[in-house]
Amino acid sequence: MLVLGIMGSPRKKGNTDYLLSLFMKEIEEAGVRTHIVEVGKKNIKPCLEYSVCEKKGICPIDDDMDEIYSLLREADVIVIATPMFFYNAPAQTKALIDRSQTLWARRYRLNLMDPGHKIKKGFLLALGATKGKNLFEGINLTAKYFFDAVSASFEGSLTYRNIESRGDMEKHPTVLQDVKDAAENILRSYLTRKKILFACRENACRSQMASAFARYFAGDKIDALSGGSAPADTINPIMIEAMHEKGIDMAFRKPKSIDEVVSKEKPDIIITMGCKEECPFVPGAKMENWELPDPSGKPIEFMRDVRDEIEKRIMKLSNSL
Incomplete structure (x- = not known):
């Protein structure tokens, strides 16, 4: 499981950084993996409205967004932390949000679903210097539609007014309990899941399909992982095509x-699909082998047969949990 933090402030060690760090510390203490994207350190160009994303589901701009798309796909929970700049996020963070149009287009134009769309959650952390009652109206709307674009449900927010000087957030009387309660609430439905690793040789076909189907059909029961004993450089494009026929989006995945x-x-549990003796021994993990032929280098008809067999096995596995 991954909780992804998006650090939206350009200021280091400021109030926003403190708030996000506090939130992620609570997540880590629950035994959950975290990753923070510091937006100010990334090369994220503004949307130039080429409209390629609307037609092909990709963005032609060459910068760090492909890396971020991959993290947005992998994450179970996405947390945006931002200060208020004119009632919304700073420009660099807003650029990241605008560029999520690529994921919106894949969902609403190409009708492809993120395998995790049923269980993915979004949460907002925001603070501002003023006391105005409308201070967070803009960012709440922006967050709502950003999370929808990346296939996450908007689960709520923690917002703080009158936070201006460095250290103000640390002095806030309720922030520690606020963050503790919010982190516990957002993790509650995830922590009882079985963590299952689907393993094959290249992590480009079989294990990718298995983890996607597990996330799609049983994300409430299975925390699906995948890996390969000799991972390929990229996932198999024929596998992507075969999964698209099922309406499942495999874009931005990377072999591991x-x-x-x-x-x-x-x-x-470790379920192997061909890595055999190269699979590692993990103390306490139950081992199971699925006899599945390797579809790498085969035509799409062969890939479809393997895909359908994996889907059947995942449904059976889900019913057994």
Whole structure:
């Protein structure tokens, strides 16, 4: 499981940084993996309205957004932390939000669903210097539609007024309890899931499909991981096409090594699909092998057969949990 933080303030070690760090610390203490994108350090160009995303579901601008799209897809929870600049997010953070139009287009123009759309959550942390009652109206609307674009439900916010000088957030009388309660609430539905690692050789076809189906059909029961004993450079384009036929979006996924995955998360179950003796031993993890042929290099008809067999097995696995 991944909780992704988007640090929207250009100021280091300021009030926004403190608030997000406090939130992520609570998440980590629950045993959950976190990652923070510091927006100010990323090369994120503003949307230039090429409209390629509307037609093809990709953005032609060459910058760091592909990396961020991948993290937005992987995350179970996305947390935006931002100060108020003219009743909304700072320009660099707003650029990231605007560029999420690519994910919106994949969902609403191309009719492709993020495998995690049923369980993905979004949460807002925001603060501003003034006391105005309308201070957070703009950012709440922006967050609502951003989270919808990235296939996350907007689960709420923590907002703080009259936060101006460095250190004001640390002095706030309720912030520690606020963050503790919010983190507990947002994690509650995730922590009882079985953590299952689907493993194959390249992590480009079988294990990717299995983890996507598990997330799609049983994300409330399964925390799906995937890895390969010898990961490929990219996922298989024929696999992407075959999954698109099911309406499941596999864009922005990246092959990972099994060792990389288990170094960050300890699975309860490892289901292998061809990596055989190269799969690592994880103490306490139950091992299971699915006899599935490798569709790499095969035509799409072969890929469809493997896809459909994986789907059936995932449904059976879900029903057994």
